[in-house]
Amino acid sequence: MSEPRVRRAEIAIEQSHVDRVYARLAELRSQAEAMRSKGYEIGHGAQREAVFEQASMLFERDMMVYHANQTLASLDAEYEGLVFGRLDHTSRETVYVGRLGIRDADFDNLVTDWRAPAAAAFYQATAEDPMDVVRRRVIRCSGQTVLDVDDDVLIPEGVPDDMRVVGEGALMAALGRARGEKMRDIVATIQKEQDEVIRAPWRGVTEITGGPGTGKTAVALHRAAYLLYRHRRQLGGAGVLVIGPSGVFTNYISRVLPSMGETNVELRALGQVLDGIEATRQDPARLAAIKGSLRMRKILLRALRDTPPDAPTEMRIVYRGEVLKLTAKELDRVRRKVHTQGGPPNRSRVRAAETLLAALADKAEEYARADGRTVDREELITDLGERLEFHRFLVVWWPVLYPAQVLRWLGDERRLAKASRQLLDSDEIALLAASMADRSRGWTVADIALLDELRVLLGPPPKRRRRQQVELEAEQERDSTATRGPQRPEHYDEYSHIVVDESQDLSPMQWRMVGRRGKYASWTVVGDPVQSSWPDPGEAAQARDQAFGPRTPRRRYTLRTNYRNSAEIFALAARVVAGHAEADDLPDAVRATGIEPQIRGLEPGTVEGAVQAAVKELLDAVEGTVGVICAMDRVPQVSGWLAAQADERLKVVGSLDSKGLEYDAVVLLEPSELIRESLTGRRVLYVALTRATQQLVVLASDDGWLPDGR
Numbered sequence: 001m002s003e004p005r006v007r008r009a010e011i012a013i014e015q016s017h018v019d020r021v022y023a024r025l026a027e028l029r030s031q032a033e034a035m036r037s038k039g040y041e042i043g044h045g046a047q048r049e050a051v052f053e054q055a056s057m058l059f060e061r062d063m064m065v066y067h068a069n070q071t072l073a074s075l076d077a078e079y080e081g082l083v084f085g086r087l088d089h090t091s092r093e094t095v096y097v098g099r100l101g102i103r104d105a106d107f108d109n110l111v112t113d114w115r116a117p118a119a120a121a122f123y124q125a126t127a128e129d130p131m132d133v134v135r136r137r138v139i140r141c142s143g144q145t146v147l148d149v150d151d152d153v154l155i156p157e158g159v160p161d162d163m164r165v166v167g168e169g170a171l172m173a174a175l176g177r178a179r180g181e182k183m184r185d186i187v188a189t190i191q192k193e194q195d196e197v198i199r200a201p202w203r204g205v206t207e208i209t210g211g212p213g214t215g216k217t218a219v220a221l222h223r224a225a226y227l228l229y230r231h232r233r234q235l236g237g238a239g240v241l242v243i244g245p246s247g248v249f250t251n252y253i254s255r256v257l258p259s260m261g262e263t264n265v266e267l268r269a270l271g272q273v274l275d276g277i278e279a280t281r282q283d284p285a286r287l288a289a290i291k292g293s294l295r296m297r298k299i300l301l302r303a304l305r306d307t308p309p310d311a312p313t314e315m316r317i318v319y320r321g322e323v324l325k326l327t328a329k330e331l332d333r334v335r336r337k338v339h340t341q342g343g344p345p346n347r348s349r350v351r352a353a354e355t356l357l358a359a360l361a362d363k364a365e366e367y368a369r370a371d372g373r374t375v376d377r378e379e380l381i382t383d384l385g386e387r388l389e390f391h392r393f394l395v396v397w398w399p400v401l402y403p404a405q406v407l408r409w410l411g412d413e414r415r416l417a418k419a420s421r422q423l424l425d426s427d428e429i430a431l432l433a434a435s436m437a438d439r440s441r442g443w444t445v446a447d448i449a450l451l452d453e454l455r456v457l458l459g460p461p462p463k464r465r466r467r468q469q470v471e472l473e474a475e476q477e478r479d480s481t482a483t484r485g486p487q488r489p490e491h492y493d494e495y496s497h498i499v500v501d502e503s504q505d506l507s508p509m510q511w512r513m514v515g516r517r518g519k520y521a522s523w524t525v526v527g528d529p530v531q532s533s534w535p536d537p538g539e540a541a542q543a544r545d546q547a548f549g550p551r552t553p554r555r556r557y558t559l560r561t562n563y564r565n566s567a568e569i570f571a572l573a574a575r576v577v578a579g580h581a582e583a584d585d586l587p588d589a590v591r592a593t594g595i596e597p598q599i600r601g602l603e604p605g606t607v608e609g610a611v612q613a614a615v616k617e618l619l620d621a622v623e624g625t626v627g628v629i630c631a632m633d634r635v636p637q638v639s640g641w642l643a644a645q646a647d648e649r650l651k652v653v654g655s656l657d658s659k660g661l662e663y664d665a666v667v668l669l670e671p672s673e674l675i676r677e678s679l680t681g682r683r684v685l686y687v688a689l690t691r692a693t694q695q696l697v698v699l700a701s702d703d704g705w706l707p708d709g710r
Helices: 003-046 051-077 171-176 192-198 216-230 247-252 285-292 295-305 328-340 349-371 377-385 388-397 403-409 413-419 426-437 445-458 467-484 508-517 537-548 567-580 607-621 632-641 671-677 682-689
Strands: 083-089 094-098 109-113 133-142 145-153 205-210 240-244 266-269 315-319 322-326 497-500 522-527 554-559 561-566 588-591 598-601 626-630 650-654 663-669 692-700
Touching: 003 083, 003 094, 003 109, 003 133, 003 145, 192 216, 192 554, 205 216, 216 240, 216 497, 216 522, 240 247, 247 266, 285 295, 285 426, 285 445, 285 508, 295 328, 295 403, 295 413, 295 445, 295 508, 315 349, 315 377, 315 388, 322 328, 322 349, 328 349, 349 377, 349 388, 403 426, 403 445, 413 426, 445 508, 497 508, 508 537, 561 567, 561 692, 567 588, 567 682, 567 692, 607 626, 607 632, 607 663, 607 692, 626 632, 626 671, 632 650, 632 671, 663 682, 671 682, 671 692, 682 692
Parallel strands: 094 109, 205 522, 205 554, 240 266, 240 497, 497 522, 561 588, 598 692, 626 650, 626 663, 663 692
Antiparallel strands: 083 094, 083 133, 133 145, 315 322
C-alpha cells in the first residue's frame, strides 16, 4: 500500500476512535447539565421549606451547581483537540492520551489524561529507554476531525506485521506552524527534558532556567496543571497563583491553563499583584532601579513615622483652669516614642493616646512642681482621656494612614530627603520626588511593590460597615460560590503553589511583595539570567531567598534547546549578547530555515515609511503574527504610524513588554535605543532579537548595537 493510502487508512482508524470519544463527551455533558438543573430545583424547593431546613438544602444546591459548573467548564475547555496521542505497547495494549481522562459507560478507558502516570511514556520514552512502547503516535485534530498522524517507532524489532507506521514525528512540524495571538499549550509535543521538570515533586522550590525559546513558560504552566491533577487535595483548596511580567504577557498565556481544564488558577501581572490597583506603565530604568532597591523599605519606614503633613504642631488643653501645652518638638518626641514601641501605626492609636496622655500628665506635674502643688496623675489621665476635644485632636494628629497617601508624601523633596538621608544621593532624590509628585498618569508597575510594602508596614485601616451592607455582601458571596467556587479574601497570602515567570527581572521589593503571597507555598520559578533587566542580581537574589524562606528541597533544571528561533535568527542574537554571557548560558537552536535576518539602514526622515514597508512585507510573508518591537517611549508613536494597517495579526510592543512573547515575524526598530533605555543594555536587546520564530527585520540608523560594528 502506498504512503498516502496508508496515511489515509490510519487517519480513518483514529477518526473512528475520536468519534467515539466525542460521543461519550456529549453524554457526560448532558449528565452535568442535568445535575445543575437538579441543583436549581433543590434551591427553589428550599424557598418553600421551614427555615431550619433551608440551610441544608441551600448548601446541597450550592455544591451540586458548583460541581456541575466545574464539570461543564472542564469539558468545554478540553473540547478542542481532545485526543492527541496514542501508545502501542509490547503487550499489544493501546493507550490514547489526551487533555482529559474519559471512560465509557462500562468504565473502560477511552482517553488517559496526559498528566496521569499511564501517559508518562508518551513524553519520556526514547529509543534508548522505550518503556515497553513500540509505537508512539501524535494525532493532530481540528475540532472533532483528525487531520494527520505522525509516528515514532521506539522498538523496531517489536513492530507487529499488522502495525503500519506513518510520518516523521510531530515536533518540528509544530514548530513551523504559525503563531496566534495567544500562546498554545504543548501537551502534544512535550519533550523528555521538559517532561522531567513538569513531573518534578511539588514540595520546595523548583527553578527552571534556560535561554529564549526553550519552553520555560510553557513547561511552568503545564507543571501547574500537572501538580493540580496529581496533588489536588494538597494544592487545589488554597489555590495556585501565576505571576508574569506584564499584562501583555499574562494575556498571551491566558488560554494555556484553561485549555488543560484548570480554570481556577489565578493569573496576575506584577502590576496586578496588589488587590484594588492595577498598573501597566513602566518607569525609566534608573528610576525603576531606585524604586526596586531594598533601600526603599527603610525610606518608607522613615516616611510613615514622620509627622503627617496636615497634623497639628501644637496641643493646648485646659485642665482645672490651667492650659497644658505640648510644643511641636514635644509632640514629635511623643510620636517617636510610640513608633519605637513597634507595631503598625494603624493599630497603634490606643498606644498613641496613652503616650500623649502621659505627656500631658508630665506637663501638669511640671507646672505643679513649680507652684509647689501635686497632681493626681491617674485622675488627670482619666479626665482628659474622656474628653471629646482630646479625641478630636488625636484623630488628626495620629490619623489612619493609607499606602497611596504616604507614598505621595515623598513627592515633597524636603520630606523625601529627610527620609532618605545616607540612602539616596541628591540626583536620586530629585528623580524619585518628581515621580511621586506627578500622579497624573497613575501608578507605575514599580510603585505597586512600594504600596504593598506600605500596606504591611501601616497595618489595615479600621473597618466600619453597616450591618445591612455586611449581610448583603454575605449573600453575594454565597451566590458567587454556587456558580464560581470559593472567592479569595483581599490580599490573600495562603496560596499553596506560586509560579513566577521572568523571575530574573523582579526587583528586590517585588520579591518581597510576591513572597508575602507565598508564606505557605511551594514554588516554580522561571528565568534566564542572560535576559535580566535588573542591574543588581545579588540584591535580588537575597530578596528572592528571603521570599522562599527555609523551604527545602530546592531543585534546579536547565533547558538547553531553543525550539522557537530559527538558527539564523538566534545566531544574530547570540552575537549581540556574546560579551555578556558564557557560551554555556546560551541554548542551541535546532531549526534552520535558510532565511537570514535582514538589517536595514535608516536615513533621517525615512523611519516611518521604513517601518510601514517592513510591516506590510512581513504580513504578506507569514500566516501568523507580526510584532513591532521598539523602545518603551516609542510605542505610541509607532502605533500611530501603523494605525492604517488594520490587521489583527499585528502587535506593537515596547522592549520590556516583549518579554515572554513570540511572533512569526518581528520588525525591530532602532536597537541602539533599546540598549540606551536599559541599565542592562544588550541583555534587553537580546530579548527583543529572540522573539521571532521565522523572519526578523532590524531597522537601524546606526550600527553601534553590533559588537563588531557590522
